Amino acid sequence: MNNTFNINRFGLLLRRQWLDFGKIYLLSLIVIFGVLIGFYAFNIPKAQDGLPPMDLNYVSLRFRYPIFGIVGFLFISIVASSYFSNLGQKSKAIIDLMTPSSTFEKFLAGVFYTAILSVASYLFIFYITDFAFCKYIDSSFSTFPYDASLTFMGKITHIHGIHAQLLNDEMDFEEYRGFSFLPFLVTSIFLLGSVYFNRFHYIKTAVSVVISVAIIMYIVYLSVSKIGENMVQITDSQNNEKIAFTIIFVSSVILCLFFWVITYVRLKEKEV
Amino acid sequence: MIKIEHTLVYYLTNTVDMIKINNLNFGYSKHKPLFKNMSMQLSNGHIYGLLGKNGAGKSSLLKNIAGLVYAQSGALDVMGFNPAKRQPALLEQICFIPEEFYLPSVKIDAYVRANAPFYKKFDHQYFGNLLKEFDIPVGQKLINMSYGQKKKVIIAFGLATQANLIIMDEPTNGLDIPSKAQFRKIMASAMTEDRCIIISTHQVRDLDNLIDTVIMLDENDVALKASVQEITEKLTFKRVKEIDESIIYAEPSLSGYNAVMPNYHQEESKLDMELLFNAILAEKIKFKPLFN
Numbered sequence: 001m002n003n004t005f006n007i008n009r010f011g012l013l014l015r016r017q018w019l020d021f022g023k024i025y026l027l028s029l030i031v032i033f034g035v036l037i038g039f040y041a042f043n044i045p046k047a048q049d050g051l052p053p054m055d056l057n058y059v060s061l062r063f064r065y066p067i068f069g070i071v072g073f074l075f076i077s078i079v080a081s082s083y084f085s086n087l088g089q090k091s092k093a094i095i096d097l098m099t100p101s102s103t104f105e106k107f108l109a110g111v112f113y114t115a116i117l118s119v120a121s122y123l124f125i126f127y128i129t130d131f132a133f134c135k136y137i138d139s140s141f142s143t144f145p146y147d148a149s150l151t152f153m154g155k156i157t158h159i160h161g162i163h164a165q166l167l168n169d170e171m172d173f174e175e176y177r178g179f180s181f182l183p184f185l186v187t188s189i190f191l192l193g194s195v196y197f198n199r200f201h202y203i204k205t206a207v208s209v210v211i212s213v214a215i216i217m218y219i220v221y222l223s224v225s226k227i228g229e230n231m232v233q234i235t236d237s238q239n240n241e242k243i244a245f246t247i248i249f250v251s252s253v254i255l256c257l258f259f260w261v262i263t264y265v266r267l268k269e270k271e272v
Numbered sequence: 273m274i275k276i277e278h279t280l281v282y283y284l285t286n287t288v289d290m291i292k293i294n295n296l297n298f299g300y301s302k303h304k305p306l307f308k309n310m311s312m313q314l315s316n317g318h319i320y321g322l323l324g325k326n327g328a329g330k331s332s333l334l335k336n337i338a339g340l341v342y343a344q345s346g347a348l349d350v351m352g353f354n355p356a357k358r359q360p361a362l363l364e365q366i367c368f369i370p371e372e373f374y375l376p377s378v379k380i381d382a383y384v385r386a387n388a389p390f391y392k393k394f395d396h397q398y399f400g401n402l403l404k405e406f407d408i409p410v411g412q413k414l415i416n417m418s419y420g421q422k423k424k425v426i427i428a429f430g431l432a433t434q435a436n437l438i439i440m441d442e443p444t445n446g447l448d449i450p451s452k453a454q455f456r457k458i459m460a461s462a463m464t465e466d467r468c469i470i471i472s473t474h475q476v477r478d479l480d481n482l483i484d485t486v487i488m489l490d491e492n493d494v495a496l497k498a499s500v501q502e503i504t505e506k507l508t509f510k511r512v513k514e515i516d517e518s519i520i521y522a523e524p525s526l527s528g529y530n531a532v533m534p535n536y537h538q539e540e541s542k543l544d545m546e547l548l549f550n551a552i553l554a555e556k557i558k559f560k561p562l563f564n
Contacts, residue, residue, distance in 0.1 A: 003359040009390070016386040020376045091372040097340060100363035100390040268358075272340040 004102050013101045013109050020086070021113060025079060029121060032075045036129040039067045044133055047140045051162075058165040059137055068126060068167060075122050076183055080114040080190035081202040084267070088198035093272045107264045115187045130167050137164035178245025181252040188259035195266045289313035290437060290468045291337055296346035298329075298336055306332050308492040309346070316436065317465045321483035322472035323549055328489040330472040331371065334439050337470070338368045350437065364391050367430035371442040375422055377415040380408070384429070391433040399432035405454060419446040427455070431462050438462070438469040444478040456482050476545040486545070488552050496552050498563050500543050506562050508535040509544040520558050521551035534562065 043063040045052030053060040086092035099106075141162040193205025291314040299305035306329040314320060324330045335341045336348060339355030339362075348355060353362040376383065380403070388394040403410060406424040414422060423446050430438065444452050459482055463469060473479055486503065488496040498506075512519070513528040522531040530544065532551045552559055 001361045003357075003361055006360075009360060012389050016390075019378055019382065019386045023377070086374075089374070091370070091374040094340060094368065094370045095373060095375075097358065098338065098363060098366065098368050099387070100360045102360055103358055269342075271342060272335060 004104050005108075006102075006105070009101050010105045010108065013099070013105050014112065016099065017109050017113065021083065024082060025113070025118075028075065028079060029125060032071060032122065033125050033129065035071055036067065036126060039063070039071075040129060040133045044137060052137075052141070054162075058163055058170070059141070061134075061137075061164060061167075061170075064130065064167050072122050072126070072183070073186060076114070076118045076187050077190045077206075078202065079118040080187040081194050081205060083110050083114050083191055084194040084263075085201050087195060087267075087270050088201070090272055093270070097270065097272065103268045104264070107260075107267050110191055110263070110267075111260065114191050115184050118187065119183045127166075127168065134164035134166055137162075178248040179252075181249055181256060185252040185256040185259070188256045188263070192259045192263045192266065195263055195270065288315060290316045290351055292347070292349040293336075294347040294349075296336065296348060297344045298332065298341070298346075299344065300332075302344070305344075305492055307336075307343075310493055312487070312494050312497060314468055314470065316468045317463075318485050319459065319463055319469040319471065319483045320485045320487050321476075321479045321545075322470055322487045322489070323476060323545070324472075324489035325553065326474075329492075330489060331441050333489065334368070334441050334470065334472055337437075338366055338439055340368075360390075364433070365436045367433050367435035367438045369423075369427055369430050369438075369440040369443055371445060373422070373426055375414040375426065377413055379413055380410055380425060383414060383425075387429070388432075391435070393434035395432050395434055399428055402428035402431060402458065405458065406451065420448060420451060423447060424451065427458075431458070436467050438467065440469070440471045442473055442475075443471060444473060444475055452478055456480075476549055480545065486548070488549065490553060490556065495556055496559065496563055502563070503548065504535070504541060504543055505538070506535055507532055507548070508539045508541045509547060510541060521547075521555050523547060523550065 044061070045059060055062070086096050096106075189209060190202070190205050193208070194201045197204045291312075293310055293312045296307050296310040297305060298307045298310075310333075322330050322333065332341060336343055337350060337355060339350075339358050342356050350362060351365060353359055355362060378386075384396070384399065388396070388399075403425070406421075406428060408417075408421055408424055408428070414425065417425070423443070427440075427443060430440075444455060447455055456478070459469065459471075471479060471483065483500065485499045486496060487494060507520075510531050510533065511525065511528055512522070512531045515522050515529060515531070518536075519529075519531045519533045522529040530547050532544075532547055535541075
């Protein structure tokens with residue numbers, strides 16, 4: 001018997017965890033779905049209000065960006081923060097820790113549910129909500145007369161009709177690729193919080209993150225000020241942006257792996 | 273891998289010390305130790321009754337054996353494994369029934385479907401029989417059951433795993449009077465030569481006629497570890513009218529005194545666990561030479 005990892009045992013563990021975690025998870029997903037629908041319904045332009053604000057040749061739906069970010073952050077962080085919260089309660093922790101699977105499998109199940117499933121399901125829920133409302137805008141404005149010619153970047157663009165564009169078509173992913181690992185970093189931090197703290201996991205993790213980030217930023221600011229003393233700043237904005245995004249991506253991968261390793265160690269050391 | 277399986281087979285087919293505790297030091301804070309250099313061996317084929325005052329460390333000892341807490345120093349060997357590593361090969365051989373537990377909001381069959389596959393030897397038919405014996409409504413959700421009913425489900429599940437080491441912390445808490453008798457009957461029938469059962473309790477009368485060895489914890493160590501046979505060979509439990517010098521410990525009763533005295537004449541008497549418990553706590557030094 002392999003005492004570190006066995007694929008059958010891991011499958012059994014995922015099934016077992018779903019029994020307890022699945023209901024809360026599905027309920028959270030329904031709540032998130034409702035919240036997204038509410039935000040969209042409140043913010044989308046209505047045909048009876050006249051011509052909607054446009055971004056070049058599509059209806060402007062800029063409210064989607066903060067909603068996507070804030071609701072997504074809340075969802076994945078809450079899910080991650082609740083995953084190992086059972087271990088803070090004696091009555092639940094004993095049953096969980098005594099389940100015949102390895103600590104590594106228990107940790108991997110946590111990563112699967114928090115980093116993979118929660119991020120994927122949020123993207124899916126957001127996509128179908130966005131898709132449904134874009135189709136709704138398209139159909140409600142289909143009879144609305146709109147024909148315009150405008151000059152954009154030296155070229156004349158003709159716009160016929162009013163259409164909404166899906167967020168994932170509108171977003172320039174090249175521009176945001178540096179942040180693509182951030183959701184995993186967020187889940188890794190809150191997963192660690194769920195195993196580290198025994199009570200009030202979410203609040204304690206959030207406060208710890210805020211304090212840590214503030215301290216790090218202050219140290220970075222002081223260091224940069226000290227290094228940059230009596231120096232002239234020469235900027236190459238395009239190149240700087242590229243470097244910044246690469247640094248963000250690499251550091252989020254490293255930090256995420258670091259937090260996962262600590263979570264695994266904490267899980268191994270967990271006592272009742 | 274092969275070594276692990278061989279170790280398990282060895283432990284389960286021979287009468288050996290299933291649990292070896294050597295110089296165990298444990299405490300929830302470094303300045304307040306609960307166990308100081310505790311050493312003890314427990315073998316298969318026995319039902320051990322673990323007794324002690326509140327805070328003597330009964331639950332903590334069980335948790336140490338199950339790998340739920342870590343010792344500060346010393347060695348703990350359970351069927352050839354270090355329980356602190358929480359390896360699946362050992363975990364599937366341990367059935368731990370805690371005093372406080374949580375069961376999810378599902379029906380029994382869903383709970384069994386999710387948890388039983390972890391235990392290769394899980395006996396579904398035996399589980400069904402135990403539920404019937406305990407009179408548990410199978411279609412009901414676990415969360416809607418009373419504490420006693422939940423406890424019966426978890427005991428039935430634990431026994432059906434066919435684990436070789438059964439650890440029970442206050443198993444009779446929350447059980448009604450008929451259920452306690454059922455519990456004793458079921459535990460007696462669950463005892464096999466390859467199993468080791470450890471039951472911790474405050475309610476010593478619940479373990480009457482069930483346990484074969486008494487372990488008593490006091491003052492950071494094992495105050496007594498002796499089989500019921502050994503105890504009744506060395507001590508006699510009697511009702512006396514007057515106290516004399518031969519009596520080690522006595523408690524007043526309606527018709528005189530309940531007394532414990534050395535069994536010089538090989539008299540047969542029934543072990544009074546409650547009296548023995550109080551006697552050991554009060555006169556530990558006097559008992560020590562008898563159970564060295």
